[in-house]
Amino acid sequence: MTESVSTPYDPADETAVQPSQGRDLFSKFDALIAEREALLATGVRDPFGLVMEKVLSPTRAIVKGKEIILLGTYNYMGMTFDPDVVQAGKDALDEYGAGTTGSRVLNGTYQGHREVEDALKEFYGTEHAMVFSTGYQANLGLMSTIAGKEDYIVLDADSHASIYDGCALGNAQIVRFRHNSVEDLEKRLKRLPAEGGRLVVLEGVYSMLGDIAPLREMVEVSKRHGAMVVVDEAHGMGFFGEHGRGVFEEAGVSDQVDFVVGTFSKSVGTVGGFIVSNHPKFEVLRLVCRPYVFTASLPPSVVATAATSIRKLMHAGEKRRHLWENSRRLHKGLRDLGFDIATPEAQSAIIAILLPDQDTTVRLWQALLEAGVYVNMARPPATPAGMYLLRCSLCAEHSSEEVGQILAMFEAAGRATGYLS
């Protein structure tokens, strides 16, 4: 649509609305539109407009008729095509239909929703589990509901957008500390007034750079200053800690964390979000959490696949081992080739390559795609400190041979673009 068609304005008609004299509401996006057009005019493909025509497996897809290796999906444990998981979803579609058409608190809680919450309680060893329609909504719900006007939420400056948005939706006082700095966190906790509750928000793995939080120290400091603690384990569930619960388990602070937030859209391999907790009053959140109440619940097939996947993740020791092996090998291999990696060693299954500017990043991204591997491109404002990144996330289903092929593709793309000499 190039121009709008409006009814002529009749000044004699008192009920008529005068045509807007204001500017086009879209004009605020002009700079972004121009930047994008200039970038695409150079002939590169749109890194944010990729379409997967077919998905063959957790690690392979067809893009523009060509088979590529997927290295940017967060599909850490490769559960998306697990035969038991897929079968559970098919059975639930047959037995319960395509969707619930209702909120969890009205007609949208089926047997499957209860079963996936039971699976979570068993996986985490907690008394309570609450499933949301996405991980984004789980954070939105917790942050906006648990802390009121007189309370303080203290969060890491590099927190995920869903945490910031949850704070913006609620009324609490929001205080930030410098990323992963225990000292900075403690300084701010010391300055809080005595009145009001305190919630410290941490993430196990920070997804932009793939670095992990010093949770042992941070949780200790938070508890010493009387704060409740929530840890988002979106990128840690499945392969950190003895039971795969996340970085907090590996850090040995399970008994001190008040809430764990997570997602089904990464290691679990479907979509959905959750909070688990041992707080005796936790269940009241089902009545007061707006992002839980005022949206439709997950389809029966989705909760069935999630429950099956979570139960299989309890016994996925071999997959975990292989995922870590892949991550460490890719990190070392890329560094040996001469790429600048955000972390000194593989701290998680995310390996982030630091690049100087948008042009270099997009050209390398495209050369990689042409060589046969898909990675994520990330740019400000999603990234910290204005960084341009190519982010790789490993999958337990990448074979050792595939990791070798990926490294060869990075070498070829690096040389083709002149980034590697």
Add this chain to the structure above:
Amino acid sequence: MTDRDEIYAKVAELIAPFNKKGVELSEATTFAGDLEWDSLIVMDFVASVEDEFDILITMNMQAEIESVGQLVDAVDKLRQDG
């Protein structure tokens, strides 16, 4: 110098390393408009102001602060409250 003058001088000193364009400072200088700071610079700068004066400037307060003068007033008030 009054307390407020001292706060202004200190705030100006803390702005300097982030004032890449060498914008001339006054009470009316705005962070977003004149200094053209993005949210990342604001985070770093606010943390440095908080640590200098041993106060907390919540994100809720930051949303109301547009100019250098408003920041100086806020710091002045927070120090008295503290």
